[in-house]
Amino acid sequence: xxxxxxxxxxxxxxxxxxxxxxxxxxxxxxxxxxxxxxxxxxxxxxxxxxxxxxxxxxxxxxxxxxxxxxxxxxxxxxxxxxxxxxxxxxxxxxxxxxxxxxxxxxxxxxxxxxxxxxxxxxxxxxxxxxxxxxxxxxxxxxxxxxxxxxxxxxxxxxxxxxxxxxxxxxxxxxxxxxxxxxxxxxxxxxxxxxxxxxx
Amino acid sequence: xxxxxxxxxxxxxxxxxxxxxxxxxxxxxxxxxxxxxxxxxxxxxxxxxxxxxxxxxxxxxxxxxxxxxxxxxxxxxxxxxxxxxxxxxxxxxxxxxxxxxxxxxxxxxxxxxxxxxxxxxxxxxxxxxxxxxxxxxxxxxxxxxxxxxxxxxxxxxxxxxxxxxxxxxxxxxxxxxxxxxxxxxxxxxxxxxxxxxxxxxxxxxxxxxxxxxxxxxxxxxxxxxxxxxxxxxxxxxxxxxxxxxxxxxxxxxxxxxxxxxxxxxxxxxxxxxxxxxxxxxxxxxxxxxxxxxxxxxxxxxxxxxxxxxxxxxxxxxxxxxxxxxxxxxxxxxxxxxxxxxxxxxxxxxxxxxxxxxxxxxxxxxxxxxxxxxxxxxxxxxxxxxxxxxxxxxxxxxxxxxxxxxxxxxxxxxxxxxxx
Ligand SMILES: Cc1cc2nc3c(=O)[nH]c(=O)nc-3n(C[C@H](O)[C@H](O)[C@H](O)COP(=O)(O)OP(=O)(O)OC[C@H]3O[C@@H](n4cnc5c(N)ncnc54)[C@H](O)[C@@H]3O)c2cc1C
Numbered sequence: 001x002x003x004x005x006x007x008x009x010x011x012x013x014x015x016x017x018x019x020x021x022x023x024x025x026x027x028x029x030x031x032x033x034x035x036x037x038x039x040x041x042x043x044x045x046x047x048x049x050x051x052x053x054x055x056x057x058x059x060x061x062x063x064x065x066x067x068x069x070x071x072x073x074x075x076x077x078x079x080x081x082x083x084x085x086x087x088x089x090x091x092x093x094x095x096x097x098x099x100x101x102x103x104x105x106x107x108x109x110x111x112x113x114x115x116x117x118x119x120x121x122x123x124x125x126x127x128x129x130x131x132x133x134x135x136x137x138x139x140x141x142x143x144x145x146x147x148x149x150x151x152x153x154x155x156x157x158x159x160x161x162x163x164x165x166x167x168x169x170x171x172x173x174x175x176x177x178x179x180x181x182x183x184x185x186x187x188x189x190x191x192x193x194x195x196x197x198x199x
Numbered sequence: 200x201x202x203x204x205x206x207x208x209x210x211x212x213x214x215x216x217x218x219x220x221x222x223x224x225x226x227x228x229x230x231x232x233x234x235x236x237x238x239x240x241x242x243x244x245x246x247x248x249x250x251x252x253x254x255x256x257x258x259x260x261x262x263x264x265x266x267x268x269x270x271x272x273x274x275x276x277x278x279x280x281x282x283x284x285x286x287x288x289x290x291x292x293x294x295x296x297x298x299x300x301x302x303x304x305x306x307x308x309x310x311x312x313x314x315x316x317x318x319x320x321x322x323x324x325x326x327x328x329x330x331x332x333x334x335x336x337x338x339x340x341x342x343x344x345x346x347x348x349x350x351x352x353x354x355x356x357x358x359x360x361x362x363x364x365x366x367x368x369x370x371x372x373x374x375x376x377x378x379x380x381x382x383x384x385x386x387x388x389x390x391x392x393x394x395x396x397x398x399x400x401x402x403x404x405x406x407x408x409x410x411x412x413x414x415x416x417x418x419x420x421x422x423x424x425x426x427x428x429x430x431x432x433x434x435x436x437x438x439x440x441x442x443x444x445x446x447x448x449x450x451x452x453x454x455x456x457x458x459x460x461x462x463x464x465x466x467x468x469x470x471x472x473x474x475x476x477x478x479x480x481x482x483x484x485x486x487x488x489x490x491x492x493x494x495x496x497x498x499x500x501x502x503x504x505x506x507x508x509x510x511x512x513x514x515x516x517x518x519x520x521x522x523x524x525x526x527x528x529x530x531x532x533x534x535x536x537x538x539x540x541x542x543x544x545x546x547x548x549x550x551x552x553x554x555x556x557x558x559x560x561x562x563x564x565x566x567x568x569x570x571x572x573x574x575x576x577x578x579x580x581x582x583x584x585x586x587x588x589x590x591x592x593x594x595x596x597x598x599x600x601x602x603x604x605x606x607x608x609x610x611x612x613x614x615x616x617x618x
Contacts, residue, residue, distance in 0.1 A: 028259045028546070037539040038560035041532050042604070044611040045618060051607030053600070081604060084578030084590040085560060091580055091589070092557075152603060 032100025035092045038085065039101075048107040052152035059106030062098035064137075064144045069094050077167050109148050112193045120194025123187050126179060135195040142172075146195035154192035158183075228310075228327035238263045238549050241322050241331040243312045243486060245269030247277075247531040248337030248519030250300060251538025251616045252545075256335075257303040259546035266329060267300065268322070270311045274617060277394070278531050279566075279609055280363035284371045285404040287569045293363060299617045315490035317512035333545045335507075336492065336500075337519040337534065338484025340393045343498075346480045348454040356457045361393060361478050373474045374405065379413040381473035384462060386452040387422040388480040391499065393520050393529045395429035396575070398422075398478055400565040403434070406441035407568050417443045419470055421462065423451035429528070430565060430575050430593060437567035437597055452477065483521035492517055499523030504586045505556045506548065507541040516541050525559070525586045527577070533561050535612055556581040564605035572605040573597040 027033065036047070039057060043049045047057030057065065071077035072086035089097050124135070131137050135146035146154060160166035162180040167173055183191070242253045245267050253267045274295045282288040297307050314323035315336070321328040342359060344351045360370040374383065383405055387398040402420050409416045418441075426448055427434050438444050454463040461471045482488065482498035492500045492509050500517040501524045502509055507516040518541050519534035527533045536559035544554035558579035564572045573596060578589045594601050 028543075034540070034543050034555050034557050037543070037557065038536055040539075040615040041535055041560065041562065041612045042608050045615045049607070049611060050614065051604075051610045053603040054607035054611060080592045080594045081562065081574065081576055081601075084576050084592050087589055088558065088560070088578040088580065156600065 030096075030100050030103065031093075032096035032098075035089070035097050036100045038088075039097075042081070044107075046104045047101045048104065049150060050107070050110065052110070052150045053156060055149055055153045056107060057101040058104035059148075060098075060101050061137075061139060061145060062095070062102040063139055065098040065101055066094050067142070069098075071167060076170070078165070106148055106199075109197050109199065110150060112151060112197045116190050116193040117197045118194075119187075120190035120192070123183075123191055124194055127191070130176075131195075134198045147198035149196055151189070151192040151196035154195055155188050158188050158191065228325050230327055231330060232324075232327040233266065233329055235264070235330040235332075238332050239330065240265050240333050240335060240545055240549075241329050242267045242335045242337065243315075243322065244337040244339060244484065244519070245271070245274065245297065245300075245307065246337060246339050246519065246534070247616060248339075248534035248538045248541075249335065250274065250297070251535045252335045252337065252518060252542045253305045254300055254303050254616070255539045255542035256546060257305055259543055260550065261304065263546065263549060265305045267297075267305050267307045268310055268312045268324065268329075269297075269307065270309060272296075272309055275363040275367075276531075276609070276613065277361075277363040277397075280360070280367050281397070281401045281404045282566055282569075283363075283367050284360070284374060284401065285408040285569065286371065286375070287404070287566075290363070290368050295613060295617050297617065312486050315486065315492075315512075315515065317490070317515055320514060331514075332549055333514050333516065335516045335518060335541060335545065336484075336487055336490075336509075336521065337517070337538070338486050338521055340481040340483065340520045340529075341485045341488070342479040343482055344479055347452060347477065349457070350455055350477060350479060353455055353457045357455055357475055357477050359478055360476060361397075361481075370474075370476055374408060375412075377413065377416065377474050380415040381413070382471060383409065383416065383418045384470055384472035384475045385418065385420050386462060386475075386477045387420065387424065388478055389423040389451065390428055391523065391529065392478070392481045394531075394563070395528050396434075396563050396565045399427055399429065399434045400567070401476075402444060402446070403437055403441070403565070403567045406438070406444050409443050410441060414443075417445055419472075420444060420446045421450040421452050421464060421470060422446065422448050425449050429563070430573065433573045433593060433597065434565075434567075437573070440568070481520075483517075487517060487521045490515075492521075494523070496523075504581065504584060506544040506554055507537060508544075516545065526588050527559055527561055527579070527586065528563065530561055530563050532563065532608075532612065533559055535616060536560050538616075556584070558586055562608065564601065564608055566602065566605065567597050570599045570602050571597045572602040574601060574605070 043057045049056045069086045072082040130143045137143045137145040161177050240256050242249045253265050256265050276293040310324050312322050358366045358370045360366040451465045452462045453465045461469050494501050500521050502517050507518050509515045518537035520529040540557045547554040558581050561577040564574045566572045573594045576592045579586050
């Protein structure tokens with residue numbers, strides 16, 4: 001079991017995750033433990049990023065982490081900072097890495113401006129069809145969980161969609177990208193703040 | 200740095216283990232001053248490699264006792280320290296304590312290891328010694344001051360600022376105090392040295408500072424190498440914003456004269472300075488040299504690519520900048536990766552198990568202005584017991600977004616090392 005120093009909220013979150021989601025991590029005995037070592041340099045210890053623009057991997061559903069790795073490795077989702085590591089993870093065994101992070105407790109959301117969160121909640125109505133009202137996503141439709149991701153990261157990804165720089169030309173994402181173009185620039189930070197604040 | 204380490208050395212006694220100096224108010228550190236009761240790992244050096252390794256041995260198996268030897272009471276990050284020169288960051292924002300490691304049960308003794316005895320598995324600390332089952336050595340680099348005439352005699356008049364700390368702060372002060380129109384000279388040693396892109400990042404930071412604060416000043420860069428050794432194209436592009444840079448390749452500095460305020464290259468060119476920053480040639484930390492862990496070059500340590508065990512001495516592992524032979528740069532990211540992989544290998548070996556073959560990773564972000572950064576990213580695999588590169592990628596240019604990710608990296612990795 002990881003024994004990283006956590007806030008009470010984090011521990012409560014951990015208890016919740018243990019109760020409802022993936023089985024507890026077996027720590028060093030987990031087959032993904034050592035394979036995930038290198039990720040913490042940017043994504044934080046055990047994937048619990050506290051950095052505004054680097055996504056949290058802790059608690060990320062395994063199916064989505066795998067998809068992201070495959071997209072980075074193939075160059076479909078261009079990102080210089082991930083492509084080489086994605087190739088490495090495929091060699092090491094992406095299932096082990098994905099399962100390892102899925103078993104880690106998701107950290108508590110970073111502090112956010114309540115006014116921005118409230119504006120974001122209102123503006124998020126068009127996102128709900130796919131992401132659900134609180135942003136939990138829908139694995140069946142390939143829609144990721146946005147909750148608790150750092151606001152800077154969410155905003156950057158929305159801007160990449162808008163400029164068609166994330167998975168450029170991908171037909172299944174054309175609706176998302178069209179939607180992003182209709183969103184006023186000022187609203188990006190609010191939407192990001194809202195989803196970032198959700199658990 | 201020697202003076203600072205020495206002071207820290209003399210001050211330390213706060214961990215209940217004194218120095219065994221005459222006078223003896225602290226308990227003497229003589230003989231086996233902390234008898235071993237179970238499996239024990241001793242780590243030499245609480246920097247990027249060593250602090251990571253100490254933490255991850257405890258995470259991997261809490262039944263293993265870990266003792267970390269580190270003379271300094273605080274960890275000062277070299278990464279981001281070039282931004283102290285430009286005044287963009289404070290040294291305080293790069294300085295951290297070791298509380299986090301203690302909370303993992305790492306026992307920290309703020310002393311320097313003075314010798315290693317591989318045959319008896321002992322580390323000497325002053326007049327006493329510590330017994331170990333496995334030793335992890337991560338002492339960073341030492342300067343080959345003798346390679347540049349006049350450098351040793353110059354003392355603190357010529358700064359390296361290549362170990363973040365008081366020298367970084369003092370170099371920033373000298374840069375600020377330099378009159379507008381003054382010349383700043385930066386000299387770069389031949390590879391291999393700590394942080395290949397570091398001197399070019401420093402070039403950007405000094406040039407950025409001069410551009411905004413001393414527009415009539417210039418920066419002369421005397422590089423012993425034939426070209427920029429890392430991220431060449433990206434740095435060339437970044438330097439287009441800094442016409443105040445006068446970059447001279449193949450200009451190895453062999454002499455410094457503090458009286459005449461000039462340096463001399465191996466071809467006899469003399470260059471005058473108002474402020475000078477000499478980054479001297481380097482080798483593995485002194486303890487690694489004294490303990491015969493270095494190879495025929497007498498500079499760097501060869502290791503097994505899976506366990507980081509020294510090829511020269513059994514049960515002694517070497518990580519970080521002191522190592523050579525892997526196709527990786529001497530970077531903090533690599534030292535951190537080696538720390539985790541080596542810790543895991545050591546836990547396996549102590550438990551009588553085969554360690555998994557895990558490759559390291561590298562990323563080096565470089566700051567080209569106050570807000571913009573770019574990066575080189577390397578991934579590796581292990582093939583036939585050796586680390587080989589899968590791929591190297593550069594960010595497409597520089598940007599504020601990469602600057603944000605660079606801050607994210609720093610935050611994450613500092614926490615991975617010390618949190
Ligand atoms: C200006 C600058 C910028 C840099 N920027 C980056 C960057 O952006 N990204 C990056 O990845 N890397 C960067 N680096 C490189 C990075 O700092 C080093 O690669 C890293 O510190 C190496 O880790 P280490 O453990 O080998 O050595 P260190 O971190 O130097 O740790 C060595 C420790 O060992 C201790 N020690 C030495 N001898 C003894 C002894 N006998 N007994 C006990 N303790 C001892 C020392 O006090 C020290 O604390 C930069 C370096 C510089 C100088």
